[in-house]
Amino acid sequence: MSFLRNLRNWLDERLEWDDLIAPLRKKTVPLHRLSYWYFLGGITLFLFVIQVLTGILLLLYYRPGANEAFESVQYIMTRVRFGWLVRSIHSWSANLMIFTAFAHMFSVLFLKAYRKPRELTWVSGVILLFLVMGFGFSGYLLPWNTLAFFATKVGTEITGQVPIVGKPLMIFLRGGEEVTGATLTRFFGFHVAVLPGIATLLILLHLLLVQRLGMSVPPKLEVQWTANPSAKREMKFFPNFTLRELMAWYVALGALGALAALFPWDLGVKADPFVSAPAGIKPEWYFLFMFQTLKLIPPKVWFIDGEVLGVLAFGLIGLLWLLLPFFESDDPSRPRRWITGLAVFALAYVAGMSVYGHLAK
Amino acid sequence: MAILRNKLRPFRAARYAGLAGFILLAACLGYGQTTNSCLDCHSALPDPLGVTQEKFSQDIHAQKGLTCTSCHGGDPTSDDPDKAMSRKAGWKGKIDRKQIPQLCGSCHSDPAYIRQFNPSLRTDQLGQYRTSVHGKRFAAGDTKVAVCTDCHSVHDLRAPSDPRSTVNPVNVANTCARCHADADYMKGYSIPTDQFAKYSASVHHQALAVRGDLSAPTCSTCHGNHGAAPPGIDRVQNVCSNCHAFQAQMYEKSSHKKAFEAASLPGCVVCHSNHGIRHPTDAYLGTGPDAVCMRCHSPGDVCDQARAGLLNSLSRLDEAIKSAEQVLRVAESSGMEVSEARLGQDQARDSLTKARVTIHSFRTDLVDQDIQAGLKIAAKNLQAGKEAMVERNYRRVGLGISLIAIAIVLAGLRLYIKKIES
Numbered sequence: 001m002s003f004l005r006n007l008r009n010w011l012d013e014r015l016e017w018d019d020l021i022a023p024l025r026k027k028t029v030p031l032h033r034l035s036y037w038y039f040l041g042g043i044t045l046f047l048f049v050i051q052v053l054t055g056i057l058l059l060l061y062y063r064p065g066a067n068e069a070f071e072s073v074q075y076i077m078t079r080v081r082f083g084w085l086v087r088s089i090h091s092w093s094a095n096l097m098i099f100t101a102f103a104h105m106f107s108v109l110f111l112k113a114y115r116k117p118r119e120l121t122w123v124s125g126v127i128l129l130f131l132v133m134g135f136g137f138s139g140y141l142l143p144w145n146t147l148a149f150f151a152t153k154v155g156t157e158i159t160g161q162v163p164i165v166g167k168p169l170m171i172f173l174r175g176g177e178e179v180t181g182a183t184l185t186r187f188f189g190f191h192v193a194v195l196p197g198i199a200t201l202l203i204l205l206h207l208l209l210v211q212r213l214g215m216s217v218p219p220k221l222e223v224q225w226t227a228n229p230s231a232k233r234e235m236k237f238f239p240n241f242t243l244r245e246l247m248a249w250y251v252a253l254g255a256l257g258a259l260a261a262l263f264p265w266d267l268g269v270k271a272d273p274f275v276s277a278p279a280g281i282k283p284e285w286y287f288l289f290m291f292q293t294l295k296l297i298p299p300k301v302w303f304i305d306g307e308v309l310g311v312l313a314f315g316l317i318g319l320l321w322l323l324l325p326f327f328e329s330d331d332p333s334r335p336r337r338w339i340t341g342l343a344v345f346a347l348a349y350v351a352g353m354s355v356y357g358h359l360a361k
Numbered sequence: 362m363a364i365l366r367n368k369l370r371p372f373r374a375a376r377y378a379g380l381a382g383f384i385l386l387a388a389c390l391g392y393g394q395t396t397n398s399c400l401d402c403h404s405a406l407p408d409p410l411g412v413t414q415e416k417f418s419q420d421i422h423a424q425k426g427l428t429c430t431s432c433h434g435g436d437p438t439s440d441d442p443d444k445a446m447s448r449k450a451g452w453k454g455k456i457d458r459k460q461i462p463q464l465c466g467s468c469h470s471d472p473a474y475i476r477q478f479n480p481s482l483r484t485d486q487l488g489q490y491r492t493s494v495h496g497k498r499f500a501a502g503d504t505k506v507a508v509c510t511d512c513h514s515v516h517d518l519r520a521p522s523d524p525r526s527t528v529n530p531v532n533v534a535n536t537c538a539r540c541h542a543d544a545d546y547m548k549g550y551s552i553p554t555d556q557f558a559k560y561s562a563s564v565h566h567q568a569l570a571v572r573g574d575l576s577a578p579t580c581s582t583c584h585g586n587h588g589a590a591p592p593g594i595d596r597v598q599n600v601c602s603n604c605h606a607f608q609a610q611m612y613e614k615s616s617h618k619k620a621f622e623a624a625s626l627p628g629c630v631v632c633h634s635n636h637g638i639r640h641p642t643d644a645y646l647g648t649g650p651d652a653v654c655m656r657c658h659s660p661g662d663v664c665d666q667a668r669a670g671l672l673n674s675l676s677r678l679d680e681a682i683k684s685a686e687q688v689l690r691v692a693e694s695s696g697m698e699v700s701e702a703r704l705g706q707d708q709a710r711d712s713l714t715k716a717r718v719t720i721h722s723f724r725t726d727l728v729d730q731d732i733q734a735g736l737k738i739a740a741k742n743l744q745a746g747k748e749a750m751v752e753r754n755y756r757r758v759g760l761g762i763s764l765i766a767i768a769i770v771l772a773g774l775r776l777y778i779k780k781i782e783s
Contacts, residue, residue, distance in 0.1 A: 077698040247774050254767040261760035264696035
């Protein structure tokens, strides 16, 4: 124990460790019946760290390229010791991370945690959600199997529908007119360099803002606590909340391990660009609500192409979603009810369309 | 005024140009519309004299520019039936059945004429027809046998490549069956009329008509078309070998070929039958109702022992493949990656197929080579499947231990939180 104490002192003398964690010791977390929603952001962060670690391990064996990618993933799954575990955890963790990111966003929305002064936290969070979906889209192609190949083909085709910039953007993403080995190389670059770089910076900004501004309290409670400060209940961030968060991370780790061991991620069949697309091909579940919506829009709406209209509408909705806090009232006693109504509708729409898309042929 | 006249000039010029264009168009339409008084009347007549414009326009001859007069003669430009159908105008009337092969052959046996329409079309049909059973009987005065129009139809004759053609591979059996499956019509020919019924239940029909595999045989594939005749007992294997080349090679060198020839038995047909060929099974080598060996061989003789050995070998490989498949399927459904072993299963199945083909050599040593190769692959696949299952169990045990460790840490954390908060 004295060795640990000495090491701690040694580090403190050089890093001024105590000063560094002093704000964390002072930091508190509001305690109320909805406090458990605060864990979702931390779980998403934990899953991101898992992604980075397992991603680095996968990089040791993965080879990007139309002739090697599938075989290298197959090698990881069959020959590399614990390769199956690393890849399965990477894939399951990716999906869980997208799920917890969505859940975190809706919890923030329902608890109205995006209000002033946390507008930038919301904006950075929504951009992170888009980035996470970008991770999913780019990573899905990397095993170069049939489903991934055609899902990418369809996905990039939809990008091509955007007026003016769509076609050049599609060619940029694909590295040519068609989905080829060049697309795989690009997606690999986006997945392991571009997106992680931007995401890390944004996560740091997001965390800094959370630490600076503290945890938000639901408006009703905020009004009550302002009127009666003695009713205010808090918990120390360190170690009380951190230990609870740690418990949540352990639960997430257990869930990941169980999913990976019981349902190892499927490898599929190697992509063959010369065969026709499998019938009823669908994107990953987190794109399903958009895909199904685009399918339901008529080919022509007035004089505009239905798909173009859908893509433009989603672009506009995404932008408005990003700017949502700026439509909220500054006064916590008079929150905008229509935003909560919109959040309920958005959640019901995303869930409903995803289920419909999953069941539709 | 001069200015006004100059301005009007382009309008006048356009008007004259339009008038000239109309006259030219009318002239062109009038030129293209040749009179065909044959169809004018015959389209209104009942069968067998009725031929509508719609029906005749489907005919390959009409599409190539031939008209009624090409076969029937006469003058279709005349609206007067007496003139149109006058012997003076070369009118032949209804073509006598006895004249049909010769009439068709007058064009179809002329390479120079046929080359104008289709240089790759054969011109030996009439010659072949004369060598066929149909042609020989026809020459002998039997007009019941098939002539060109019986198979190809008339007035709406289509190219064989057209799926609606009566001689398209998919339709040939039905066309032949119109006569050959009609017991009343075939009375007096002393040949069976159950060929079509048998063929309809055969593996060949299944492939051609159900799976749409145009390489599968129909009547004309084995019997010929224009020169249709039974292949002959000693030539059966030559017919089958056109598709089943490996089996034929094996059979050619086998002891059975000599024995069958000596006994005037029709080669392949002895075991596989002819029109009603079913998908062969290993039961052919058995002693049950489907057994074929024991039709000739006696129980306990050398050949019977070899038969039992072959059947045992095939069954062993089949069982080994099935066992490996079962384990691999369970491993796969557990999420294990066994695609390599799955690929190996295809190789094992190939060995089994090869062994079944080698049966036609009737040599146990050759069959055994394929069986051993297949058994080796199947054993490897089974081992891969078993290893996958061991790995699956190892993972589950590992998961269990990890979950217990996680539960202990969670309990520890909970207790620690309780302690610091109390």
